[in-house]
Amino acid sequence: MPEPQNPPALRERLIDAGVELVLTGGAAAVGLRETARRAGVSHGAPRRYFPTHEDLLAAIARRGFAELATRFAVATEGVDTPHGRLRALGRTYVGYALTHRGMFELMFRHELLDSERHPSDRTPLRESTLPLFGAIVALLADAGHQEPEVTAAALWANLHGLAQLTAWGSLQLVLGSAGGATEAAGEERDETRHDAGGTGTGAGTGDGIDGRTDRLITAVLDAHLGATP
Known part of the structure; x- marks a missing residue:
């Protein structure tokens, strides 16, 4: 061959x-x-x-982090405020998790992230998450948040948990049809925020996110960033 x-x-x-x-x-x-x-x-x-098999999986996972970083750059292009950029990042993160389930799960597999167990001459996979975290911290600092590292960690944890629980169907189970009657209204509010630049624009910003999931993302973001006027 x-x-x-x-x-x-x-x-x-x-x-x-x-x-x-x-x-x-x-x-x-x-x-x-x-x-x-x-x-x-x-x-x-x-x-x-x-x-090893894990070396191959880690290399594939790095591609996932690189693609996610590219999507963040596109989603935040032209968004002027730190909070607007953070909202764009949040939507993009959850959207990527829901539309690229296999890759997203691979990117955060603990045995691959363990740099001590799998030393390499390449950048350890766990360190591939640092640019994302650093970007969130910098935006929070620019927006005047106290303890931006703590807020960034809490925001990331909330968004990651939201993505996982949605993918597993857990949130759909506990919420049932809650909010179903207001789905159209929620989507209408989404369009208003897009027009106002509140959540950012660009490809990948809202992929895989329906009205209810978007409202949950907004609730997470508002809890850490404050509600958008």
């Missing part, structure tokens, strides 16, 4: 194949042999670049 002669190109090709597998079947679908088959190379090729 022919293989590229350029090692970096082959490594990226294998990661590309792994990303496709994660997006279609979750992390459980990613095996070294199946990744090699999908990439069109010999079954032994992945071992040259990824000594």
Whole structure:
């Protein structure tokens, strides 16, 4: 089976194949042999670049963090206020979690995030979360929040929990049809906030978010940032 002669190109090709597998079947679908088959190379090729299965998964997860960072940049483009940018980040984060379940779950798998267990000459996966956290802290500081690190941690935890509980169906179970009658009104308010620039604009800002989920995101953001006038 022919293989590229350029090692970096082959490594990226294998990661590309792994990303496709994660997006279609979750992390459980990613095996070294199946990744090699999908990439069109010999079954032994992945071992040259990824000594273990977890090394391959970590490389795929880094792609997820990179894509999320790109979506944040697009969502916050043209949004002038720190709070507006934070609202755009929150919506984008939850939207990505709901529309890229396999990748999102892989990005936060504890055994991959454990830098001490899996030392590497590359940036440890856990450190890939630091730019996101740093951006939230900086925006909170610019907005004049006290203890921006604490507020950033609480906001991140709330948004992550909201994304997970929604994906698991837990919030739908406890809320039932609550808010269903006001779904249209909620969506109308969403459009008003978009027109006002309150939640940001750009691709990926609200992907996968229905009216009820958007109101929950707004509740989380308002609890930490204060309600938008």
